[in-house]
Amino acid sequence: MPPPATTGRAPGPPDGGWGWAVVFGAFISIGFAYAFPKGLAIFFKEIQDFFGTSYSEIAWVSSIMLATTYGAGPISSVLVNRYGSRPVVIFGGLLCGIGMVSAASCTSILQLYICVGFITGFGLALNLQPSVIIIGKYFLKRRPIANGLAMAGSPVMLCTLAPLNQFLFDNFGWRGSFLILGAILLNCCVAGALFRPIGPATASVKSQMAEEGKSALKEVTEDAMEMNSPTNVPMGNKTEDEGGKDCCEKINQYLDFSLFKHRGFLIYLIGNVLMFLGFFAPIVFLAPYAKHIGIDEYSAAFLLSILAIVDMIARPTTGIIANSKWVRPRIQYFFSFSIAFNGTCHLLCPLASGYTGLVVYSIFFGLAFGMVCAMLFETLMDLVGAARFTSAVGLVTIAECCTILLGPPIGGTLIDTFGDYKYMFIKCGAVMVLAGTFLFIMNYYNYRMLAKEEKERKVKEDPKQDPVRTENEGRNNWNKETAQDGPELEPLRQEQEGLKKEVNGTNEV
Amino acid sequence: MPAAFSGKRLRLLLCLSLSFSLSGGSPAERMMATQTVNQQTHGSPSDHLTLGHNISTPGPDLATKVFKQASGGNVSDVTFVEYEVLLPGVSGTSVEKNITLDHGTRIELSCRLDNKYSHLKSLQVTWKRGNETVRHINKTETSWSIQLRISDNSKLGSYSCTLKGEEEISATFHLQVPKIEGKEKPIISYEGDTAIMICKSFGYTPIAWTWYMTNGSEQIAINDTLLANKYVIHRISANVTHMKILKLTKEDSGVYWCEAAFELGKSKGKLKLKVLSLMVPLKPFLAIVAEVVILVTIIFLYEIYSKKKEKSAEAEKEFDQVEQLNSEESNGLENSSARHRKI
Numbered sequence: 001m002p003p004p005a006t007t008g009r010a011p012g013p014p015d016g017g018w019g020w021a022v023v024f025g026a027f028i029s030i031g032f033a034y035a036f037p038k039g040l041a042i043f044f045k046e047i048q049d050f051f052g053t054s055y056s057e058i059a060w061v062s063s064i065m066l067a068t069t070y071g072a073g074p075i076s077s078v079l080v081n082r083y084g085s086r087p088v089v090i091f092g093g094l095l096c097g098i099g100m101v102s103a104a105s106c107t108s109i110l111q112l113y114i115c116v117g118f119i120t121g122f123g124l125a126l127n128l129q130p131s132v133i134i135i136g137k138y139f140l141k142r143r144p145i146a147n148g149l150a151m152a153g154s155p156v157m158l159c160t161l162a163p164l165n166q167f168l169f170d171n172f173g174w175r176g177s178f179l180i181l182g183a184i185l186l187n188c189c190v191a192g193a194l195f196r197p198i199g200p201a202t203a204s205v206k207s208q209m210a211e212e213g214k215s216a217l218k219e220v221t222e223d224a225m226e227m228n229s230p231t232n233v234p235m236g237n238k239t240e241d242e243g244g245k246d247c248c249e250k251i252n253q254y255l256d257f258s259l260f261k262h263r264g265f266l267i268y269l270i271g272n273v274l275m276f277l278g279f280f281a282p283i284v285f286l287a288p289y290a291k292h293i294g295i296d297e298y299s300a301a302f303l304l305s306i307l308a309i310v311d312m313i314a315r316p317t318t319g320i321i322a323n324s325k326w327v328r329p330r331i332q333y334f335f336s337f338s339i340a341f342n343g344t345c346h347l348l349c350p351l352a353s354g355y356t357g358l359v360v361y362s363i364f365f366g367l368a369f370g371m372v373c374a375m376l377f378e379t380l381m382d383l384v385g386a387a388r389f390t391s392a393v394g395l396v397t398i399a400e401c402c403t404i405l406l407g408p409p410i411g412g413t414l415i416d417t418f419g420d421y422k423y424m425f426i427k428c429g430a431v432m433v434l435a436g437t438f439l440f441i442m443n444y445y446n447y448r449m450l451a452k453e454e455k456e457r458k459v460k461e462d463p464k465q466d467p468v469r470t471e472n473e474g475r476n477n478w479n480k481e482t483a484q485d486g487p488e489l490e491p492l493r494q495e496q497e498g499l500k501k502e503v504n505g506t507n508e509v
Numbered sequence: 510m511p512a513a514f515s516g517k518r519l520r521l522l523l524c525l526s527l528s529f530s531l532s533g534g535s536p537a538e539r540m541m542a543t544q545t546v547n548q549q550t551h552g553s554p555s556d557h558l559t560l561g562h563n564i565s566t567p568g569p570d571l572a573t574k575v576f577k578q579a580s581g582g583n584v585s586d587v588t589f590v591e592y593e594v595l596l597p598g599v600s601g602t603s604v605e606k607n608i609t610l611d612h613g614t615r616i617e618l619s620c621r622l623d624n625k626y627s628h629l630k631s632l633q634v635t636w637k638r639g640n641e642t643v644r645h646i647n648k649t650e651t652s653w654s655i656q657l658r659i660s661d662n663s664k665l666g667s668y669s670c671t672l673k674g675e676e677e678i679s680a681t682f683h684l685q686v687p688k689i690e691g692k693e694k695p696i697i698s699y700e701g702d703t704a705i706m707i708c709k710s711f712g713y714t715p716i717a718w719t720w721y722m723t724n725g726s727e728q729i730a731i732n733d734t735l736l737a738n739k740y741v742i743h744r745i746s747a748n749v750t751h752m753k754i755l756k757l758t759k760e761d762s763g764v765y766w767c768e769a770a771f772e773l774g775k776s777k778g779k780l781k782l783k784v785l786s787l788m789v790p791l792k793p794f795l796a797i798v799a800e801v802v803i804l805v806t807i808i809f810l811y812e813i814y815s816k817k818k819e820k821s822a823e824a825e826k827e828f829d830q831v832e833q834l835n836s837e838e839s840n841g842l843e844n845s846s847a848r849h850r851k852i
Contacts, residue, residue, distance in 0.1 A: 050705055052751075173697030176790030183797035190801055193808040 013386075018196060019138040019146065025194035026131035026150035029089060031157030032096075032188055033128035037065045039161035040116070043174045050174070051109045058109075061116050063405060068121030069128060070401035076129035077394025078255050085130035085137075089192030092126025093185065099123055100182030104175045116178075120185070127188050129393055132377045134195050136386035143381065144328065148319015148374040155312040155370075159305075256391035263449065264383035265392055267442040269399055272376075275339055275435035276403040278428030279372075281411035282346055282365065283307070289421040295355055303358055307366040314370025322375055332443035335372070335379045340436030342368035346429030350422035383446075589617040589656060594680045596622050596672065604680040609687050610659060611713040612772040618682045619654030620670035633673040638666055645670070659684065662774040686771050687713040691778035700786055703755050708767035708778050710748045715769035715776075718742075718750040723764040757784045 013019075044058045079088045099119030106112050131150065139146040168177035259265045286307070290300035318338075321327055327334050345364045352361045377393065384392045411424040594606055608616070620634075634653045636643040645655045653670060669681040689710055698704040708718070720742060721728040731752070733742040741753040754761055762784045768777045 049707055050703075052705075170694060171697070172785070172790045173699070175699060175702070176697070176785070179790045179794050180797070183794045183801070186798060186801045190804045190808070193805045196812060 013138055013140040015139050015141045021194050022134055022138050023146050023149050025191035026135055027153035028191040029127040029131040029188055030150055031153030033069060033124040034154035035157035035161050037062050038158055039165050042165045042169055046174050053109050061112055064113055064117030065121040067401060067405055068118055069125045070397045070404060072122050072125035073129055073397030074255055074394040076125050077391050080130050080133055080390050084197045085134040086192055086195040086197060088126050088130045089195055090189045092123045093188030093192055096120050096123030096185035096188060097182045100178050100185055104178040132393055133390050136381045136389050137198050142323060144322035144378050145319040147378040148316045151374050152312055152315040155308045159308055256388050259388060259392055259395060262384060264446055267446055268380055268383055269396055271435050271439035273399050273403050275432055276400050277407050278431035281407045281428050284408045285411060285424060290358055292421060299355060303362045306362045310363050310366030311370040314367045315374040318371045318374040331382055332379055335375045336436045336440035338368060338371035340433050342372055343429045343432030343436060346425045349425045589615045591617045593619045593621055596620055596678050596680055607683045609685055610773055611687050613660045615658045617654050617656045618668055619652050620680050621652035635671045638668045665773060686774040686776045689769050689776045689778035691780040695781035695783045697783050698757055700757055700784060702757055703753055704757055704782055706752045706765060706780050708750050710769050714747045715771055717770045718744060719768045720752050721766040728766060759784050
């Protein structure tokens, strides 16, 4: 007997409701992941004196932490593919807590590298990727806003952690502070608890219709080329594993290496790897540059505060702009524009004279930085679709890891060789303008190719009207970035009608 | 975000960003006199002197001793280091200058009246150190100086020149040994742990370092050879000294002094040590862990509750629909039977 139509439709992303709780959880998780390594810098002087090491040896702690957070991306992706976001984030939170608590009882700098660098860094990696991934699962129409809000966690957490760390240090010394910071990092587990699992056919849908739908989907997924998101079909998961796959497809199940054949992914990868060469160096050297041209310490530090505050506001705002119906279809262009804008700011920085000039530069830099960060993952989701995003984000972060770590030291070498900061700014600006232009041109080409393929596909399929195929392709091709109701949800609606027809057919018999 | 709140945050941020700008936190202005033959020094911004013409900004290396000087206070040196102060015409604003000396030198302190005040006549000039008058030299019509040979601590102090005319104008030179800075904030450590205290001298190399701990109101020197398993004192470099206190106990809390001995005297820096028990950070730690556990439990319970609600709501819907279909079927049957009958 036909149950009502509402349970029959495989649910699309909720775009609201519990999704906002997930955004809040992601806000906290992402905030810790990005802000924590920077916030630790307050303790470095004391630790340096305690262990009697040089400054560069202490700075390694931060670098190892950052490297592990980005480098462990693929591992994170594999775990999320296998277990879903929630267990991974909770485990990551526990790991961070354990890392910092054990760091509190360290007796050598090497132990600090391991506890703070590796263990806590790995825990933060297990926080960062799943948070970004689950936003893609919960949002579609309002995904840019959700992304912008979640990424705003980073500057907010930094502004909170900095005074907090100073307070803890003044009252508890560095050991006590590490202990308490370990407890604070456990709050990532709370964020993880908010990440309720969700997928196109969730376990909660128990009606007959859903079961029939699931069996239909099972057949579909067994026929599909790549099984890359088993979490989408939690019920029928295990049967796919047993289906006698050859080695490549099995690896692809965990980490989708076939993404390297995906045109959009490659464009994004190359553009971003290039961009990160010049992304972080200006922040690292802004305060030293200000002092170099004669500004006092307080005002130099204030520049960074201005940057953080503008960043905080810019991220959600960019999310809202990116969600508007004019920008969303062309979001890749908007992203390339913001990268190029960022680069232009750096190129113009050497022209800034005096404190007012630098304040203006900081404001524009904060704005550009926030714009790029807010759309960093949104554009990747847009290109590869939420299904393959899990693996994509892992592969992208490990590739970016190298350039992120190289950026500031290269900038530092330029400064040391030429004795002048302007070459570093010129290098960063040039690299970013180049990256922006590259992304712009390649995405233009990509959009045209996609439009062509779309036309070809429509011509082929119109006569057939196969609901199952369209549903499958629809899922695999969320890189049609038109977010309006019509085109994006069309495949889902077609599937709903198709399944309805099947059911009605059986009933009529 | 209300403006007031963001203002507070800004200030906090400011203080914070300052502390994690890792430029080494060099302490503020000590009066470093770059000693050059013949002239003028200073230009340290916090110096509230009225300076003469050549204002040289202090270079990054603080110990610029441009002219040659025999060390050890060799008297046969004829060259003097000059320190000059320009007097303001207006009385009431007293001018002061701090001069740091770490070893014996010959110096010349001079007070000069600006040319625009040269109309002031009948000026009586006296140089004093405390109550004692020092004989001075009239260098020119408008400048007067005294020459001193500083060979030991007794010669240091404050020397002032006074011009008595219609109004009284004066300036004071303070001759001091270099200051040592300790730490204003207490060093926090834990029982059983090791604490490291560091004292630095900027620009001047002390002859020896001594550490003292405070017992009540007394200062007791720390002998690290005697208590080698408790205190370890290292002179890391010429200007830096470290003291490690091992196996801390609560009694080790208190004030410590590091004393640098220079040729012309001694100078002390103050450091505070606080030894806490391990229970102190443990309380906030456990409080936060409890908060995390409670929040996670609440979230999971809420999820189970809302799933149950969903299930029961769906069961109700199905039940309603089954009833509806049954009634439809029965209506249908009636209709068909009615049709049959009609036919």
